[in-house]
Amino acid sequence: MEFNSFPVSTAVDFFRGLESSALNGITPGSTIDTALDIGNLDREFSFRDSVSPAEPLDVFSFSLRGTGTLAIDLQSLSADADLYLVRDFNGDRLVNNNEIVAASERAGNASESIRINNLVPGQYFVFVSQYQGSTSYELKISADVWQSSTINSFSPLYGFGLVDARAAVGMALGQSLEAVPDRSSDVPSNFGDLNLIDVPAVWERGITGKGVVVAVLDTGVDINHPDLKDNIWVNLGEIAGNGIDDDGNGFVDDRHGWDFGDRDNSPTPGRERGAEHGTHVAGTIGAKLNGITTDNRGNRVEVQGVAPDATIMPVRVLGGRFGNTADALARGIRYAVDNGADIINLSLGAGMNSPVLRSALTYAEERGVIIVAAAGNDANRGATVPSFPARDAALVDVGIAVGAVDRDVNIASFSNPAGTVLGEFPFVVAPGVRVLSTLPGNRYGTLSGTSMATPHVAGLVALLLQANPNLTPSQVENILIATSRNPALLA
Incomplete structure (x- = not known):
């Protein structure tokens, strides 16, 4: 069942009565007022029942006393039923899409499963929903709770705060990294942004992202830029220019990636407005550590x-x-995942959720590829939560959402905030105001946006994966959450 498909009035009626309830019987009800109240989730809960067209919804409630990892499984299905985790963030006794914390909607009689790391304390509701036919089911809910003091406080503006490369990589290595002096330059540079998130201390340990592949899904990248050309991915299974799909991946002559905008093997910028965007993003992630260079005008x-x-x-x-x-x-x-990307940078946004996009994001996450997505630049137009696909970091626990701050660690006026209605989820901030980086044609320039903040985090994740190649997406998220700094506490 897709809640987006319901008319607003139907969705409201369907979930009417969302608040705490006590157990009034041994069977779950169809509203929260009649839900089966599990109480504090301090052990595994298991329950057997059924849903049908006549009784399509079973509702359960539970409380979580500390931050932890939640596991919910819906098994032994003979027909299609779906699973949802819900929280009434605004307390209005109604549920909208933003209050669906996670969902599992597999087809047919496949088992449903929800896994969430760093779920914060509070009261939650589990919905078992009939989709097609009638089926019995077995529902299992459990939580592994740790002390909430190990997790940074969550801000509606900054999420878990400003990323800290030295602390994060130190946590990945299991040891502390020594502080080093800030880098400086006699010419225009981006060292101010790199110093802000303590990157040079990681370089001092010889950790520079070597061996990690970061896919930049964007407007294309100038693969011949002097600061980028030595770091551009090469498909070793493909012979350039022979007109043959040598590696059998379905893409002919994709020696350096693929262009889904023009459906060819040249993933370089076009002539449209803003075409430099992808090259700028790529430079923030992986411009070479090659000292002072000269641009096309001699600067x-x-x-x-x-x-x-x-x-x-x-x-x-x-x-x-x-x-x-x-x-x-x-x-x-899917191309990036299938061709060896470890990280996917999404410095882009969509106006609304798409099932085909969410399926691709889940495809990446299930294969261990880490998604880093821009929160969006619509705060000045009233946005109170991240745009898609960054919002899926909250809705379906896929990816890391990134907001933008300036050099003084003030939230950028344009940056979509973490918000309050989605609860706590992997949301961090990074430099995103007047960021200097590479542009096509051996040029350099400054751009602002959460698009510029996102590659700072994608680059940091590359450092983490070099330091510890066995990290899973959830472990990377946990490290960023635990080591990011609350801007209110920064000197």
């Missing part, structure tokens, strides 16, 4: 990526005849 500049030895996989999904669609983005995500 001296020094730009270095957070992970200057990471490999950049260009995938163009914005621009061209077929770009700027959920289908192009979903295809780009």
Whole structure:
């Protein structure tokens, strides 16, 4: 069942009466007022019942006293039923899509499963919903709770705070990293942003993102830029220019990635407005650590990526005849996953959720690929939560959402906040105001946006994966949450 498919009035009636209730019988009710109240979830809860067209909904409630990992399984199905975790964030006794914390909607009689790391204390509701036919089921709910003091406090503006590369990589290594002096330059540089998130201390340990592949799904990347060309991904299974799909991946001559905007093997920028965006993002992630360079006009500049030895996989999904669609983005995500990306940078946003896009994001997460997505630039237009696909970090526990701050760690006026209605989820901030980086044609320039903040975090994740290649997406999220700094506490 997709809640987006309900008319608003139907969805409201369907979930009417959302608040705490006591157990009035041994069977779950169809509203929260008659829900089966499990109480504090301090042990595994198991329950058997059934749903049918006549009685399509069973509702359970439980309380979580500390932050922890939640597991919910719906098994032994003979027909299609779906599973939802809900929290009434605004207390209005109604549920909208933003209050669906997680969902599992597999087809047919496949078992449903929800896993959430770092679920915060509070009261939650589990909905078992009939979709097609009648079925009995077995529901299991359990939680592994740890002390909430180990997790940073969550801010509606900053989420868990400003990322800290030195602390994060130290946690991944299981040891502390020594502080080093801030880097500086006599020419225009991006060292101010790198110093802000303590990147140079990680470089001092020889950790530069080497061996980690970061896919940049964007407007294309200038693969010949002097600061990028040595870090561009090469498909070793493909012979360039022979017109043959040598590696059998379905893409002919994709030596350096793929262009889903024009459906060809040249994932470089087009001529449309904003085409430099992807090259700028790529530079923040992986511009080479090569000192002062000279641009196409003879100006001296020094730009270095957070992970200057990471490999950049260009995938163009914005621009061209077929770009700027959920289908192009979903295809780009699957291409990146299938061709060896470890991290996918999504410095982009969509106006609404798309099932095809969410399926691709889940495809990546299930295969251990880490999604880092921009929160959006609509705060000045009233946005109170991240845009899609970053919002799926909250709704379906896929990816890391990133907001933008300036050099003084003030939230950028344009940056969508973490908000309050989605609860706590992987949301961090990074530099995103007047960020200096690479532009096509051996140029350099400054851009602002959560699009500029996101590659700082993607680059940091590359450092984490070099430090500890066995980290899972959830472990990376946990490290970022535990080590990010509350801006209110920064000197």
